[in-house]
Amino acid sequence: MSTARAERLVNLVLALLSTRQYLSAERIRGIVPGYGDAASDEAYFRMFERDKTELRELGIPLETGRNSAFDAIEGYRIARRDYELGEIDLAPDEAAAVALASRLWDSPELTGQAQGALVKLRAAGLEVDDQAPTVVEPRVRAEPAFGPLLAAVQNGQAVGFEYRRSGSPERIMRTLEPWGVVSWKARWYVVGHDRDRGATRCFRLSRVTGQVRPVGKPGAVRRPDGVNLLQLVSATSGSAEPSPVTTARLWVADGRAAGVRRRGTVVGRSTIDGEEGDLVEIGLYFPESAADWITAQGPDVVVLEPDVLAKTVQDRLEAVVARQGSGR
Amino acid sequence: MSGSTDRMPRLLALVPYLLARPGIRVDDAAQDFDVTPKQLRKDLELLWMCGLPGYGPGDLIDLSFEGDTIVVTHDAGMNRPLRLTGGEATALLVALRALAETPGVVDGDAVRRSIAKIESAAGQAQPAGVVVGGGVREGKKTARTREEVARAVRDGRALRIRYYTASKDQITERTVDPMRLLIVQAVGYLEAWCRRAEGVRLFRLDRIDELTVLDEPSRPPAHAHPTDISDGVFRERPDQREAVLVLDPDARWVAEYYPCEELDELDGGRLRIRMRYADQSWMVRLVLGLGGEALVESPADLASDVGRRAADAVARARHLPSTCDH
Numbered sequence: 001m002s003t004a005r006a007e008r009l010v011n012l013v014l015a016l017l018s019t020r021q022y023l024s025a026e027r028i029r030g031i032v033p034g035y036g037d038a039a040s041d042e043a044y045f046r047m048f049e050r051d052k053t054e055l056r057e058l059g060i061p062l063e064t065g066r067n068s069a070f071d072a073i074e075g076y077r078i079a080r081r082d083y084e085l086g087e088i089d090l091a092p093d094e095a096a097a098v099a100l101a102s103r104l105w106d107s108p109e110l111t112g113q114a115q116g117a118l119v120k121l122r123a124a125g126l127e128v129d130d131q132a133p134t135v136v137e138p139r140v141r142a143e144p145a146f147g148p149l150l151a152a153v154q155n156g157q158a159v160g161f162e163y164r165r166s167g168s169p170e171r172i173m174r175t176l177e178p179w180g181v182v183s184w185k186a187r188w189y190v191v192g193h194d195r196d197r198g199a200t201r202c203f204r205l206s207r208v209t210g211q212v213r214p215v216g217k218p219g220a221v222r223r224p225d226g227v228n229l230l231q232l233v234s235a236t237s238g239s240a241e242p243s244p245v246t247t248a249r250l251w252v253a254d255g256r257a258a259g260v261r262r263r264g265t266v267v268g269r270s271t272i273d274g275e276e277g278d279l280v281e282i283g284l285y286f287p288e289s290a291a292d293w294i295t296a297q298g299p300d301v302v303v304l305e306p307d308v309l310a311k312t313v314q315d316r317l318e319a320v321v322a323r324q325g326s327g328r
Numbered sequence: 329m330s331g332s333t334d335r336m337p338r339l340l341a342l343v344p345y346l347l348a349r350p351g352i353r354v355d356d357a358a359q360d361f362d363v364t365p366k367q368l369r370k371d372l373e374l375l376w377m378c379g380l381p382g383y384g385p386g387d388l389i390d391l392s393f394e395g396d397t398i399v400v401t402h403d404a405g406m407n408r409p410l411r412l413t414g415g416e417a418t419a420l421l422v423a424l425r426a427l428a429e430t431p432g433v434v435d436g437d438a439v440r441r442s443i444a445k446i447e448s449a450a451g452q453a454q455p456a457g458v459v460v461g462g463g464v465r466e467g468k469k470t471a472r473t474r475e476e477v478a479r480a481v482r483d484g485r486a487l488r489i490r491y492y493t494a495s496k497d498q499i500t501e502r503t504v505d506p507m508r509l510l511i512v513q514a515v516g517y518l519e520a521w522c523r524r525a526e527g528v529r530l531f532r533l534d535r536i537d538e539l540t541v542l543d544e545p546s547r548p549p550a551h552a553h554p555t556d557i558s559d560g561v562f563r564e565r566p567d568q569r570e571a572v573l574v575l576d577p578d579a580r581w582v583a584e585y586y587p588c589e590e591l592d593e594l595d596g597g598r599l600r601i602r603m604r605y606a607d608q609s610w611m612v613r614l615v616l617g618l619g620g621e622a623l624v625e626s627p628a629d630l631a632s633d634v635g636r637r638a639a640d641a642v643a644r645a646r647h648l649p650s651t652c653d654h
Contacts, residue, residue, distance in 0.1 A: 001335055001336065003374060003419050006335055006336065006339060006374060007378060009336060010339055010340070010374070010375065010378040011379070013340065013406075014378060014379060014380055014404050014405060014406060015380065017382050017405055017406070018380050018381070018404075018405050031381040032381070032385065040329065055338070058336055058337065058340070058410070058413075059410060059411065059412070059413035059414075059416075060410060061411075063651070082411070082572055083408075083410060083411065084408035084409070084410070085408060085409045085410060085412065085449055086411070086448060086449035086450070086451055087447070087449065088445055088446065089451035090445060090449075091438070091441070091444060092623065093434070093435055093438035094438050094439075094441050094442035094445065095442075096434060096438070097424065097427060097434050097435075097438045097439045097442045098420070098424065098442050098446070099558055100427060100433065101420060101423035101424040101426075101427050101439075101442075102420060102423065104423040104426060105419065105423060109414075110419045110423075111419075113413075113415045113416050113418070113419035113420075114416070114419040114420050114423060114526055115362075115422040116334075116337055116413070116415075116416045116419075117412050117416035117417065118338075118420075119337060119338065119341050119361065119409075120341055120409040120411075120412060120416070121409075121411060122341070122345055122360055123341035123342070123344040123345040123348070123409035124344065124348070124408070124409050124449075125344075125348030125349075137508060137509070137510050137511070138351060138426070138427065138430045138433055138510075138511040138512075139510070139511065139513070139520050140423065140426045141513060148371065150447060150458060153457035153458075154414070154456060159381075159388045170597075174416055178457075179457070180389050180459055181457060181458050181459075182457070182458075182459045182460075182461070183422075183426060183458075183460040183461065185459050185461075185464075185465050185514045186465070186513045186514030186515075187513075187514075196332075206584075223457075229459045230459045230461040233461075234461065238529065241349055256497075257494060257497065258497050258498055258499045259492060259494060259497050261499075262492055262499065262537055272644060272647050273643070273644045273647040275644075290616045290619075291417045291540065291619070292464065292619065293617055295616055295617055295619050295641075296613040296614065296616045296617030297613065297616075297641075298612070298613075298616055298637035298638065298640060298641045299637060299640040299643075299644045301639040302641075302644055302645050303645075307444075309644070312544065314645055315646075316619030316620060317616075317619075317638045317641045317642045317645075318617055318620075318638075319620025319621075320615075320616060320619060320620045320634065320635070320638035321635060321638045321639050321642060322620060322621055323620045323622075324615075324620075324623065324634050324635040324638065325631075325632075325635040326636065326638070326639035327631075327632040327633060327634065327635030327636030327637070327638075327639060328632075328635075328636060328639070
């Protein structure tokens with residue numbers, strides 16, 4: 001931005017802040033320095049339009065209105081109470097939290113926005129040191145779809161997007177009435193009413209591909225009362241610490257499969273196929289996925305109990321041999 | 329923030345900023361705004377030309393310089409910062425909510441108080457429709473580890489840890505000099521100088537099986553640099569090998585979970601990927617665990633290792649302990 005334009009914009013803000021009367025475009029041209037340079041009426045109006053857009057993009061609440069019923073045209077002013085940041089005072093530990101939060105994002109766009117907020121908080125007289133060293137540095141990632149989806153939630157507008165389900169190459173178009181964007185265990189989801197399914201659905205933002213398009217008019221979507229967004233997502237993605245559903249008895253070759261050993265308890269010794277090993281008992285939380293990590297151990301682990309797990313592991317190993325050969 | 333697009337927010341914030349800090353040094357102010365002192369002086373010169381209609385001596389913003397310090401003598405009505413935009417309030421408040429959900433980082437009470445204050449100051453700009461929950465994926469044991477590690481980092485003490493290295497499937501004892509505690513994508517890591525490996529390492533907290541705080545201070549060498557985690561915690565290393573795998577639909581999660589290059593979409597929803605790995609035995613375990621839902625196309629020694637381990641396992645399971653003990 002040129003120095004002349006920056007100077008003109010600051011003067012425009014000061015003039016509009018200082019007036020109770022709405023100032024017409026003509027009057028602004030007469031009093032704010034810089035507009036006098038416009039070569040023609042048309043050049044002035046173009047310049048003024050661009051400046052108004054700039055002020056609105058900065059977040060400045062530009063009011064339009066008439067001073068009296070007899071005024072033929074609308075004028076402009078900035079209401080001080082809408083322009084100014086509310087009174088705020090932060091204790092040192094609160095300021096430290098804000099400083100840490102401002103560098104939490106893993107996205108340049110959101111980091112820039114958070115830095116913008118810090119500039120204003122400092123201008124309100126707060127001391128916020130975002131360079132201070134900290135013991136813990138958390139990071140939060142935001143997917144590209146975060147911004148557009150949040151905007152749609154806030155505008156009450158339906159959205160269309162392409163979605164890729166887990167384990168499938170297919171990209172399916174979804175139309176969603178979004179109720180909220182939810183972060184659960186550092187993964188982002190959008191929750192809402194899926195128009196295609198006619199039901200409440202959660203979508204992971206990392207699986208939204210391509211552009212998020214607004215569908216229909218803003219204000220058309222309203223979140224039903226009593227909806228708990230976090231509950232909807234956490235119910236879909238599983239609870240934190242379940243209890244083991246079954247106990248498995250495994251043989252583990254000596255000096256092998258450290259990852260399996262650290263999950264269980266050694267209860268005895270045994271020899272299989274001439275190999276010495278330990279008998280290990282393990283509480284299984286997800287018997288289905290247990291077959292995966294036990295199969296991964298190859299000949300170092302043999303399932304003794306339960307039979308159903310032993311059978312599943314054996315089937316998978318045979319499937320590997322069928323697919324990959326026996327390596328000989 | 330030195331780009332021209334950020335000049336307007338800075339110009340609008342400068343006068344209230346200086347009013348709150350009479351006599352601040354130019355260098356200190358420049359640092360707070362993340363610009364050079366030269367740029368800050370240019371901004372001040374510009375503001376000095378601005379003011380209220382009339383633009384006479386009593387209407388213009390007036391600043392007085394004394395040595396390298398600044399005092400605002402007339403603010404022309406610009407005495408408070410502009411309110412937060414929706415984007416700024418969202419970025420800060422959502423980050424604070426994430427912080428409140430991440431235990432052990434800062435005092436949770438302080439975070440909640442700051443959220444309430446910023447929400448109230450932000451007014452209408454506060455983000456509706458965003459909820460943050462469960463900032464850390466950890467069990468009770470890992471939570472205890474995290475608390476002990478955080479204390480060691482804060483107190484600057486060395487640690488003796490019993491650590492499970494998943495890539496090598498080994499448990500080792502190490503003495504480490506803690507540098508910082510990181511929480512990336514809800515998983516906690518200790519970054520430390522490992523005296524055994526003589527390098528900076530990231531240790532996943534849920535793989536620290538035992539931990540002793542030592543009496544000696546944490547003393548990472550001067551050349552121990554923090555890990556760049558801007559691209560996540562997986563890093564490519566020069567000694568890594570490359571495998572080409574074909575994933576069946578049920579194994580496609582591998583492409584999402586590990587950094588890899590997607591080569592071709594094949595018929596039946598299969599996907600061909602190229603993936604780098606440092607440790608052959610780790611890669612063998614990964615493919616075996618996929619239970620026939622993946623095919624190793626290259627390298628040949630990886631393919632034959634996978635097949636041989638599977639065939640050996642099938643043979644071994646046929647010899648149950650009871651049949652050996654007689």
